[in-house]
Amino acid sequence: MTGSPPVAAQVDLRQQPVEDVLERVEQALHVRLDRQALVRRRRSLGGRTDRGTWVRIERRGFEQIGPQGWNGTEAAAVLQGVAMPEWYQGVAWREQGEPVMWRADELELMTSPSVARSALVLDDPGLPDAWWEVLNASLDALAAQRTPRIAAPDTVTITQEQVTQILGESFPGLADTRIERWAPAHADLTWANVMGPEFSVIDWEDWGMAPRGLDAATLWGNALAVPPLADRVQQERRADFESRDGKLMSLFFLSKIVGSLSYEGDPLLAPARKEAKRLVGELQHTPDR
Structure with a gap:
């Protein structure tokens, strides 16, 4: 018999302890993450490394991962003519006992910051x-x-x-x-x-x-x-x-x-x-x- 896929418990990474996750990523990618400048969002983390790169970490439930998988950042590395960070390496693992996957990607560190801190803007950023x-x-x-x-x-x-x-x-x-x-x-x-x-x-x-x-x-x-x-x-x-x-x-x-x-x-x-x-x-x- 088949039933509905298990649904992951909702977790807010802005509040959740994440040191074990950071240590696992560091060991897998052979980097050190800057804890003081860590960017924490509801379901993702981001931070600079000691070799001048950026690592993005995301937690996602099985119900949000389709048949095509969950390697979009890696797959985008083949795109030509698009201004985007270069992808270097990645690692993924399942959270023990939960219908949850974690993924971390190491990328080129962009010199310019995000235009806005959230999806929308309330002031003109004056882009050239x-x-x-x-x-x-x-x-x-x-x-x-x-x-x-x-x-x-x-x-x-x-x-x-x-x-x-x-x-x-x-x-x-x-x-x-x-x-x-x-x-x-x-x-x-x-x-x-x-x-x-x-x-x-x-x-x-x-x-x-x-x-x-x-x-x-x-x-x-x-x-x-x-x-x-x-x-x-x-x-x-x-x-x-x-x-x-x-x-x-x-x-x-x-x-x-x-x-x-x-x-x-x-x-x-x-x-x-x-x-x-x-x-x-x-x-x-x-x-x-």
């Missing part, structure tokens, strides 16, 4: 034109490649069925949610995962094939509280946003803001509602092709 040029070159290069991997935004594998369900629940006026073009995407292109003023993209664990425009929509949506910045994203990635798939992906992102879990204190809510109304109207008046 060169930053936008490399962003465009990287996203274009990424989209031109092919991979058997399927993107998993928010650790959930993206499918046509999922897109149709989410858009149908949030925007019932949409009659057609078919995706026409799929291409490789980072799948978590937030302002915390892009570096500046020198552009690069980090955290590649969930990249793969996705509907066109997913990355552009994610970056744009997380900039809606800063209209000039959101406008710049739209301008730079105009071809994505003007495509039918790009509009659907914009709504796919907006559904997380204006849907059933929306709250009035969200700085993205008001502009998201305005943009959602515009996009639904445009898609409803787009002739069938």
